[in-house]
Amino acid sequence: MNTLGMMGSALAGLANPLSLLLLVAGVAVGIVFGSIPGLSGSMAVALFLPVTFAMDSADAFTLLVALYIGGISGGLISAILLNIPGTSSSIATCFDGAPMARNGEAPKALGVGVVFSFIGSLFSFAVLIFVAPALAKVTLKFSAIEYFGVCIFALTMIVVLAGDNMVKGLLAGVLGLALSSIGMAPIDGVKRFTFGVNELSSGFDVLPTLVGIFAVTEVLSFAETVRKSSRATEVRQDFKIKGFGFTKEEFFAQKWNALRSAVIGTGIGILPGIGGSVAGIMSYIAAKKSSKYPEKFGTGIMDGVVATECANNAVIGGALIPLLTLGIPGDGVTAMLLGAFMIHGLTPGPLLFTTNAELVYSIFAACIVATIVMLVLELFGMRIFVRLLSIPKYILLPAVLILCTIGAFAANNRMFDAQSILFFGVLGYLMAKVKLPVAPFILSFILGELVETNLRRGLQFTGGSFLAFFQSPIAAVFMVIAIAVIAWTAGKKALAAKKKTI
Amino acid sequence: MYQEGEESMFLKKYGDLAVGIVFTVLAVLIYGMASQLPPNLLGGVGSDFMPKIIAVGMGILGVLQCAEGVRTVRKEAAQEPEEEKPEYLRVLGTVVAFGIYVFTIKPIGFLPCSIVYLFAQMMILAPKEKRNILLFAGISVVFNVAVYYLFRSGLNVMLPTGILG
Known part of the structure; x- marks a missing residue:
């Protein structure tokens, strides 16, 4: 069946009360988690992963995708009203969204953010739906050697994520790799670094690790600044929302800005590890550079909100492409979605498109309907979400920690996983204290096992020859890009250092 | 200080x-x-x-x-004015409370541990003037009972029953 036909029947499959309920509930919870600073969409996905165990796979993914979409979009609410990004994806939304609210244009800023989030998401899902199946036909022919090439390329993104301090970024990366090597080794199952602890033989699970690093670390960082944040500003509730808040002319004036931002967001989404925050900021800078009135950026114009919100939502569709076609997750949320596939006995990757095409298309359909639900909920339910922003953190965060503990426990029904979130929480807190960035750690922790498995499998294939990894054209291309990324980043750093000394 | x-x-x-x-x-x-x-x-x-x-x-x-x-x-450490001293006592309290919590769930059971922990954690995180013992106790009981029954009977997640089981 062709793509459109498959889409049609998948959409029809969603037209039942349970699926719709899951969509609405998922998006609403996602928005709440996204909008409250300190909670995030990835946390929402982590908490609800165990809830999906008992569901059939289509319903499970409907719920998870809805949480993901709501979570990314919800961040704009607090970015605009509080000048605090609800999630890291909406950092750049503060730049113009908050000044707009200060100028008395809060409803307009919210309307623009919501509508262009919607457009950005739809664009990226269109790309996903039309590109992924074709790409899956290519990746179907990938062997361990090509997979290794892709993984190595993905790992080089650590260099990009490292930020200002390259050594610390790389250290965070190797720490992630080291922790991922704990437990039974791939291929021969040799027990590594388990120190006689039985539970460690299957290694640290991705879910507790991420929950620890995100949620527990967040609570510890909040504990440190209680007095400071108890003086935080009040939430603005003194506005009325009517319609979208902007005119048709204003909307169409943004069409090139929106398109450019959606392309940037989707592109960055496909690249592993980089994620929404960078997409938002990059697209904001691109919009400013190509604008006729760059000096107005930051004073509260809708162009800035359009650029960031379009881009950070477009990341979602992009990020799903490598997950579905290769089975390689690029960030925390897609790693948890990968976990969800495993729980339901499925292996994401090119084969999924032939063996479980229906599920793939029902995920696509869920993406689109969830986006529509997001638009409707945020336009009509804004007031409720704004109210929730004023729940005190000292009540909210402890309750979330309890849910995190349940989530970590339920993933494998082992108390050990719940205990390991304490370890990762303290680790994340210490890393923040000494300014080791968390993003490279997470990326390499997720990719570590994939890299090793494919390297060793590939070498078994080639009789131990490393040369073969460069003889496969596809693997070679990825290796060359990987080297180019490193060289380019190093060159840029050197140039910047030179400029500084002059 | x-x-x-x-x-x-x-x-x-x-x-x-x-x-x-x-x-x-x-x-x-x-x-x-x-x-x-x-x-x-x-x-x-x-x-x-x-x-x-x-x-x-x-x-x-x-x-x-x-x-x-x-x-x-x-390098001579630049004397930056400290904007606000981190409240390490609350951090330590959180780590200890959460540590005790995750290691006692199994022997004692999810419900009693969670009620005590949630209450303690809110007391640790709330600024002194916002501490409301009745409210916190109420939230601890209602939230955990709801969560416990939702997960155990609704979602088949076998949270440890411990001493109540």
Whole structure:
């Protein structure tokens, strides 16, 4: 069946009360988690992963995708009203969204953010739906050697994520790799670094690790600044929302800005590890550079909100492409979605498109309907979400920690996983204290096992020859890009250092 | 209070060096442990290969970080005015409370542990003037009872019953 036909029947499959309920509930919870600073969409996905165990796979993914979409979009609410990004994806939304609210244009800023989030998401899902199946036909022919090439390329993104301090970024990366090597080794199952602890033989699970690093670390960082944040500003509730808040002319004036931002967001989404925050900021800078009135950026114009919100939502569709076609997750949320596939006995990757095409298309359909639900909920339910922003953190965060503990426990029904979130929480807190960035750690922790498995499998294939990894054209291309990324980043750093000394 | 200020100054001055030393030592340990792994019998590289690569990379980076750390120590620490002293007592309290919580769930049971923990954690995180014992106690009981029954009977997640079971 062709793509459109498959889409049609998948959409029809969603037209039942349970699926719709899951969509609405998922998006609403996602928005709440996204909008409250300190909670995030990835946390929402982590908490609800165990809830999906008992569901059939289509319903499970409907719920998870809805949480993901709501979570990314919800961040704009607090970015605009509080000048605090609800999630890291909406950092750049503060730049113009908050000044707009200060100028008395809060409803307009919210309307623009919501509508262009919607457009950005739809664009990226269109790309996903039309590109992924074709790409899956290519990746179907990938062997361990090509997979290794892709993984190595993905790992080089650590260099990009490292930020200002390259050594610390790389250290965070190797720490992630080291922790991922704990437990039974791939291929021969040799027990590594388990120190006689039985539970460690299957290694640290991705879910507790991420929950620890995100949620527990967040609570510890909040504990440190209680007095400071108890003086935080009040939430603005003194506005009325009517319609979208902007005119048709204003909307169409943004069409090139929106398109450019959606392309940037989707592109960055496909690249592993980089994620929404960078997409938002990059697209904001691109919009400013190509604008006729760059000096107005930051004073509260809708162009800035359009650029960031379009881009950070477009990341979602992009990020799903490598997950579905290769089975390689690029960030925390897609790693948890990968976990969800495993729980339901499925292996994401090119084969999924032939063996479980229906599920793939029902995920696509869920993406689109969830986006529509997001638009409707945020336009009509804004007031409720704004109210929730004023729940005190000292009540909210402890309750979330309890849910995190349940989530970590339920993933494998082992108390050990719940205990390991304490370890990762303290680790994340210490890393923040000494300014080791968390993003490279997470990326390499997720990719570590994939890299090793494919390297060793590939070498078994080639009789131990490393040369073969460069003889496969596809693997070679990825290796060359990987080297180019490193060289380019190093060159840029050197140039910047030179400029500084002059 | 005085001690807290001292500590963050210490972190600023010696933090980089400490990170370098920790990672260098860790690298040596990983390499040593990897060398003791059983030999590979299946062709290709063995289970010790990746850890060794990681250890070598970590070692090189660790030494670089040590060098950076020495530079930071030598530099006269710029006397930045401390904007707000971190409240380490609350952090420590949170770690201890959560630690006790996750290790007592199994023997004592989810419900009693969670009720006590949630209450304690809210007391730890709330500023003194916002502490409302009745409200916190109410939330602890209602929230945990709801969650417990939702997960156990609704979603088949077998949370430990402990002493109540």
